[in-house]
Amino acid sequence: MKILNFGSCNIDYVYNIEHIVKPGETETTDKLEVFPGGKGLNQSVAIARAGTKVYHAGCIGSDAEILLDTFKTSGVDTSYIKQVDAKNGHAIIQVSSQGENSIFLHPGSNHMITNDFTDEVLGGFEKDDIILLQNEINNIDYIVDKVWKKGMIIALNPSPFNEKLKNLDFNKITYLILNEIEGCEITGESSAEQILLNLKNSYPQLKVVLTLGEKGCVYMDKNSQYYQPIFKTEVVDTTAAGDTFTGYFISEISKGTQYKDAIKIASCASAVTVSGKGAAPSIPTEEEVRKAFNYLREEQ
Ligand code: RIB
Numbered sequence: 001m002k003i004l005n006f007g008s009c010n011i012d013y014v015y016n017i018e019h020i021v022k023p024g025e026t027e028t029t030d031k032l033e034v035f036p037g038g039k040g041l042n043q044s045v046a047i048a049r050a051g052t053k054v055y056h057a058g059c060i061g062s063d064a065e066i067l068l069d070t071f072k073t074s075g076v077d078t079s080y081i082k083q084v085d086a087k088n089g090h091a092i093i094q095v096s097s098q099g100e101n102s103i104f105l106h107p108g109s110n111h112m113i114t115n116d117f118t119d120e121v122l123g124g125f126e127k128d129d130i131i132l133l134q135n136e137i138n139n140i141d142y143i144v145d146k147v148w149k150k151g152m153i154i155a156l157n158p159s160p161f162n163e164k165l166k167n168l169d170f171n172k173i174t175y176l177i178l179n180e181i182e183g184c185e186i187t188g189e190s191s192a193e194q195i196l197l198n199l200k201n202s203y204p205q206l207k208v209v210l211t212l213g214e215k216g217c218v219y220m221d222k223n224s225q226y227y228q229p230i231f232k233t234e235v236v237d238t239t240a241a242g243d244t245f246t247g248y249f250i251s252e253i254s255k256g257t258q259y260k261d262a263i264k265i266a267s268c269a270s271a272v273t274v275s276g277k278g279a280a281p282s283i284p285t286e287e288e289v290r291k292a293f294n295y296l297r298e299e300q
Contacts (some may be wrong), residue, residue, distance in 0.1 A: 002129040003047060003254055004080070004152075006143055008134035008136030008156050009067045012239070020094050020102040020194050036070040037091055037279030038110070039134040039159060042240045046269070047132075047248020048075040051286040052254055055080055057121040058137060061088030061109040070280050084112045088089040089136070099160065099235035099274065105136065109153040113139040132250055134159055141167060148172040152172060153255075157246045161185040162294045170203045175253070177209045177246045183206020186203075196220050202287045209249060209263060211242060216299070217267065220257045228263045231271035240279035240293045245270040247283070 001049040015029040036045075040058055047054040057080035067088065071078050090297035094102045118139055125131070126148055127143045132155045133140060141164075147154060155175035158165050161182045170176070170186070176199070178186070183195035187202070194209060196218065199208050204222045211217040246270040252262035269289045276282030284292070 003054045005132040007134050008038040009041040010038030015092045016095050019096050035278035036067050039136050042243035042279050043247040044076045045280045046244045046283050047072045049250035050248050056207045059084045059109040059112045060262045063084050064067050064088045084109050095237050103240050111138040114279045158182050179211045179279050219254040219263050226272035229299045231268050231274045233271040235274050237277045238274050241270045241274045244273040244283050
């Protein structure tokens with residue numbers, strides 16, 4: 001079984017500021033750092049650092065050397081990455097002194113996925129291979145329809161949520177890894193319990209992981225529901241915490257790990273990420289996660 005992640009790659013411009021800028025406010029920051037990022041890239045890096053082979057597909061710009069280096073040093077297969085004549089997608093990220101972030105994106109090359117390129121990539125995959133998707137590239141509907149017809153297993157992290165996703169047929173999805181905000185948008189419900197109930201009734205085939213920030217996460221499928229608390233750690237920068245969780249979860253599922261252990265490992269990996277700076281650079285290796293189990297404790 002192969003894993004394909006068809007997703008975004010961003011250059012992240014990270015500004016450290018006392019608090020996230022409010023409408024009408026101007027703040028000065030004396031620090032700008034540039035990191036490899038993008039939900040797609042981060043999730044591929046997490047899968048590879050978790051020790052699982054992953055193919056990343058997507059479009060990068062002419063300014064994307066930092067991203068290619070990251071893929072290569074992390075062990076991600078780049079055979080399906082296409083360089084296009086455009087600027088790479090980028091993110092402007094504010095990180096507050098509390099470690100919270102606020103992000104806006106310019107998609108650039110991430111929105112240059114054509115049907116022909118999609119068909120070319122999917123030619124390398126078959127029934128029962130896993131495809132992981134987020135919502136920072138164009139052409140998601142087309143990709144989902146094609147891979148569904150091929151019998152591939154679709155894992156979706158519907159992030160960032162927008163109107164485009166409302167047209168997606170969630171009956172075709174097997175794994176849905178989402179946060180509460182995305183859950184509210186998809187179901188129209190406002191509490192975690194109602195979101196889960198709604199998803200279970202509407203899409204009984206789904207295996208859902210609902211992440212609840214500091215409150216942990218819940219796994220749910222049609223027969224079971226299981227709660228996992230967070231691992232306590234010092235918060236430096238929450239960027240890519242969700243991506244690390246998703247990447248580690250998919251890696252574990254592909255190895256046949258049971259869901260309880262899969263979300264425990266993903267939670268621990270994600271705690272390591274929030275204790276480091278930047279998106280991709282803070283994603284731990286399998287070995288670092290193994291060590292973290294010795295010093296991080298689950299919140300009771
Ligand atoms: O999830 C974190 C990522 O979101 C950042 O790396 C940024 O590029 C945005 O896509």
